Amino acid sequence: MTFEAKLFGKTRFKNYSQCLALLEANARFAPLWERLCLAAYVSLGPPLARLFGAQTAGIFKRADDTIADVRAVTKSQPEEIVRRLRQYIRLRIERDDHLPFDEARAEIYDQSFYPIVTHFTYALQPSAAARLKFVRQVVQSMRAEQSNVADLGCGSGVILSEILMLKRGWTGHGLDISQESIKYARKLAEHKGVQERASFQTGDIMTLPYADESLDLVVASEIIEHMPEPLKVISEIRRTLRVGGKLVLTMPVESHTPAHIHALNSGEDLRALCERSGFRVRRLEPHWHFGFGDDRRHVFALAEAGARALRNDYVSPDALQNFSGGYPEPEVV
Secondary structure, three states: OHHHHHHHHHHHHHHHHHHHHHHHHHOOOHHHHHHHHHHHHHHHHHHHHHHHHOOHHHHHHHHHHHHHHHHHHHOOOOOHHHHHHHHHHHHHHHOOOOHHHHHHHHHOOOOHHHHHHHHEEEEEEOHHHHHHHHHHHHHHHHHOOEEEEEEOOOOOOOHHHHHHHOOOOOOOEEOOHHHHHHHHHHHHHHHHHOOHHHOOOOOOOOOOOOOOOOHHHEEEEOHHHHHOOOOHHHHHHHHHEEEEEEEEEEEEOOOOOOOOEEEEOOHHHHHHHHOOOEEEEEEEEEEEOOOOOOOEEEEEEEEEEEOOOOOOOOOOHHHHEEEEEEOOOOOOO
């Protein structure tokens, strides 16, 4: 047994067997300095979090459940999961320079580690857990017994499966450019028992495969920053939503991640983009998060489709200039 497993085995962490198994597996790959940093992070993080009112037991339980789901979907042992996660970590360290879209697709989106990484964010990153909670709140506030929802850039399929578990009469569509993600999302939907109401396909988010005004809810969580033409994406989303339909949109601010090709300067920039595309912004929330490998600042928005959509090729110079083509220096996380 590794020293970190022995250490955590003497604390409340011993109750989370999936987390301990992953730490054991990681010890076979990671250098000593990295294991020491991780041990310090896990040991000191919870007491500090409790000082600020965070419920660490809930965080560990979420992580344990997420790891169990990943193992069920991939049918992999912890060592294989760790190996794939470390592929992405290595890429992030070596290529922290905002890859062009085509290069990001080849090196990240089309790789087998990608859906595992996107799934694991819900265990490791506070911002991902907050985004999922925001989506739940919106979905639970919608009283329609039947609705048609699309999750754009669905990744591992976590958000869409969660929505369909909450709303037993709804149907959902997941879209992602990554074939690896689509295969993974289908397996996760089956694991969660919602596969009969879920469909997944690869496709281009800038040219959505949905009819005009055919959707009641669109979730676009952490995708705009990946797209070459963010205004076109939002206008295309508006085309597919019925009048009064809702858009859940989240995005990091001043992000420094290889796959992100746009940076947002403030929540008001996001509001401007939505309003230029025919949306009324109902909620706009800034969020700060502190976690391993997480972007610190995010904006969460809930917008409603207005009575008139603008043309899909409409581009606002005022809104566009607020997206930064340059990026800040890397921050230590």
